Amino acid sequence: MMKMGGSSRPGFFVIFRLRLLWPVLALGAVIAVACGAPDVALGLALGGSLFTLNAWFIYEAGRSLLSHRRRRTGGLIAGLGSVG
DSSP, X not given: OOOOTXXXXXXXXXXXXXXXXXXXXXXXXXXXHHTTOHHHHHHHHHHXXXXXXXXXXXXXXXXXXXXXXXXXXXXXXXXXXXXX
């Protein structure tokens, strides 16, 4: 397990297994452009971005709600994440 910042807790990319997301999406985008479908490549980029943003909201909300220091921040992030 990868240690981030000297702590024993795994980081955002490790928890959500996002290390391979962008290389796989890039490969799919290259294949889509090679097949003459640049709109599919754009869709992959937008979908991957929205997925990563949503996962980050979930991670930050959980981290903030579980720590006793920043309850207000956790509530704000949870509220912002539920808007979309």
